[in-house]
Amino acid sequence: MAKLQKSIDKRNALIKATIELVNNNGFHATPMSKIAKMANVSPATIYLYFDNKQDLVDKTYIEVKAAYTHYAFATYNEKMSVEEGFKIVWKRIADFKLKESENAMFLVQCDNTPMISETSRKEGIKHLQPLLDLWNRGKKEGIIKPLSDYLLYAYAINPLSFLMIVQKRGAFTLDKTHIEEAYQSAWSSIKVCK
Amino acid sequence: MAKLQKSIDKRNALIKATIELVNNNGFHATPMSKIAKMANVSPATIYLYFDNKQDLVDKTYIEVKAAYTHYAFATYNEKMSVEEGFKIVWKRIADFKLKESENAMFLVQCDNTPMISETSRKEGIKHLQPLLDLWNRGKKEGIIKPLSDYLLYAYAINPLSFLMIVQKRGAFTLDKTHIEEAYQSAWSSIKVCK
Amino acid sequence: MAKLQKSIDKRNALIKATIELVNNNGFHATPMSKIAKMANVSPATIYLYFDNKQDLVDKTYIEVKAAYTHYAFATYNEKMSVEEGFKIVWKRIADFKLKESENAMFLVQCDNTPMISETSRKEGIKHLQPLLDLWNRGKKEGIIKPLSDYLLYAYAINPLSFLMIVQKRGAFTLDKTHIEEAYQSAWSSIKVCK
Amino acid sequence: MAKLQKSIDKRNALIKATIELVNNNGFHATPMSKIAKMANVSPATIYLYFDNKQDLVDKTYIEVKAAYTHYAFATYNEKMSVEEGFKIVWKRIADFKLKESENAMFLVQCDNTPMISETSRKEGIKHLQPLLDLWNRGKKEGIIKPLSDYLLYAYAINPLSFLMIVQKRGAFTLDKTHIEEAYQSAWSSIKVCK
DNA sequence: CATGAATGAGAGTTCATTCAT
C-alpha cells in the first residue's frame, strides 16, 4: 500500500515535470535527464513507469486531455437547454484554459505539432463526444447553424486556445469582460441568427 | 552576379527544405544534415547563409510570415469599405492557408511552440498592421465590435488555422461551401449586430 | 529441509537459465534481469545464491564442466586396455556433445571467449585427469603417439566441439556413421601406426 | 588523395582496435568509446566508417577472414599433387595462426560465439572453396578419406585453433617439432591408410 | 528467504558545428 502510493506519486511527478518542461522548451528540447531531475528521480526510474520518451509524452497527453474534458463537462447535463448547456461547457473550458494554463498550453503544443503518436491523438479526441451531441441537438432544434462539427469547434472553442497563448506570452491579459465578450463572439458565430 | 544568383538559389533551397522537414518532424527532430541533404548542399554550407540552426529557423519564419501577409493584402487597399476590405483580406488569407498549406502549417507550428526566438516572433507580427488599421476604422464607424484586436483575431482569423490543420491531417476536407460558411461565422463574430 | 530443497531448485533454475541465455546471446548480452525472469525469481534473489554476474557464470561453468567429465568417465575404469578405454571415453564424450548439446555449447563458448575467470578455467580443467592418465599409460605401452597432451586433445577430442557447433547451426547433421568415421579419424590421429 | 588516404588509415586503425579489444574483452564488453580511443578518433567518427557496432564487427570479421584465406592459399596452385597441396596449405594456415595470432584469435571468437550476423558468417565461409576443391580431388584419387568436408575440416584444420588458444593462454608453447607432429596427426586423420 | 523498486554508471548513437582543403 505504501509502496503503491509512492509509485503513483512518482508517476505524477514525472507527468507534471514533462508538462512543464515541454511547455517551456518543446518536446525534443526536453531531455529525459531534466524530466528526471525535476521529478526528483533517477533517469532510469522513468523507464519503470513508461516504455520510452514517446510513451511518456503520449500518456501525459492522454491524461491531460482526459482531465480537460472531465473538467469541461463536470457541471453539464444533457437535460439542459442547448443554449444553457453550451454556455456552461464553454465557460468551463474557458476556466480550464485560464486556471490550468500549464495543462492547456501542453495540449495546444501537442495538437499543433507532430510530437504525439497518431493513436494517442485519436484516443484523446474521443472524450469530446458530449459537446458534439449537444451541437447535434442544437442543429435539430434549429438553434445551432447546420455546420460541420469542425467548423463549429473552430469558431466556438478553438479561439480560446489562441487567447490563452497570447496571454501566456504576456502580450495581453484576459479579464472577466474579455471572457464575456469572447463568449458572445463564440455564441454568435454558431447560433442561428433570427 | 552569376555567383550571387547561385547563392540565392541555395538560400531558397535551404529555406524550403527547412519548412518541409520541420512540418513533418518538428524543429528539434530535423537535423541540419537532413536539411542540407534535401537542399543538395553540404552541412557546412548552411553556415555560410545562416549563423546557426536557430537563425535558420528564425529567418525562415520571418520570410514565410512576410510572404503570408504580403499575400493577404495584395488585393486590398485602404479606400475600400470596412466590410469589403475585411472580406477581401479574409478570403486571401483563407486562400493562402489552403493553397500554400506547407507555408501556413509551418507558421502554425512556429506560433504554437517555443521554437522561434522572441525577437523573431515580434518581427513577424509587425506586418499585420493593415488589418489592425482596418479594424480600428471599423470600430470607429460602428461596424466592428469594439473588442481587443486579440479577440478579433482569435475569432475572425485564427479559426482558419485550426481548419487547415484538421484538413491536413485528413480528418476533413474544406470545400468552397465550407469556406463561405466559415466566412459568415468569422464576420458574424466580429461585426456589430444591428 | 523443505526450505533448503526450495533453494536448490532456484539455484538450478538459475544455472539452467544462464546456460540457455548465454548460449543464445553471449555473456554480456544476457542481462541478469532476463536470467531472473527465465528462472522465475526476482533479480535480487540471484544475489542470494551468487556473488555477482561473474560468479554466476563461473559457477555455472564449473558445474557444467563437472557434469561433462562425470559423464565422460562414468563407464570407464582404469583396468580397461588403452584402446578400449579411449574408445569408451571418446564415445561418451561424443554422446554428451550430441545429447546434452545445450551444456556442451555452453562449454565451447566459455572456452573460446574471455568470459570465464582464469581461476574458474583452471578449476574446470582438473577433472580431465583420468583421460591424461590413460594417454600416459598408452604412451608407455607404445600405443599412443608420444605427443603433448595438448596435441592429443586437439586431435582426439576437440574436433567433436567443432562438429557439434556446425550441427547446431544447422549446416550439417551428424548421424551414427559420421560418429564412427569421426572416431576412426580421432583414433588414427593419435595411435601409433604400425 | 591525401584525404582518402587518411580515411583508410582511420578505418584500418578502427579495425585493428576492434580486433585487439574484442580479443581481450569479448564483443559486448568492448565499448565503442574504447575502440575510438585506441584508434585515436572520436566515438562519432566510427559512424562515418561503419553503420553501427554490429556492422563494425561484421566488417572486421569479413576482412580478417579474407586475409586468412588469402594467406592460406598464397603459395598454393591447383596443379600441385593432393598431398603436396594439402601440406602447403596446412603449413600456411598454421603459420597464420601462430604469426598473426591476434587475427586468428579474433576469428575463433567470432566462430564460436553468437556475435557475428548470419549473413557475414556465410560471406566469410566462401573463401575456403579451394581447400574443399582440393579435398574433392583427393577423394576422387583415393588419397583422401571419403568423408564429409565438415569432418575433414574438424580433424585436419580445426585442431590448430585449439592449439593456438592454449598457446595464447600461456599453458603451452608450440615449437617447430610440435608443428611437424601436428601436421602428421592432421594428415593421418584424413588420408587413406594403405 | 525473497522481493520489486530504485538507481548510478555507462552503453550506443546522433547532431550542431568547425576546419582544412
Place this chain on the structure above:
DNA sequence: CATGAATGAACTCTCATTCAT
C-alpha cells in the same frame, strides 16, 4: 564560395547491483 571529414557534447536507454520491506 563550397565542402566532406571530424568531433565533443549530449541524447535515449540499459543494466548490474542494492535496499527497504
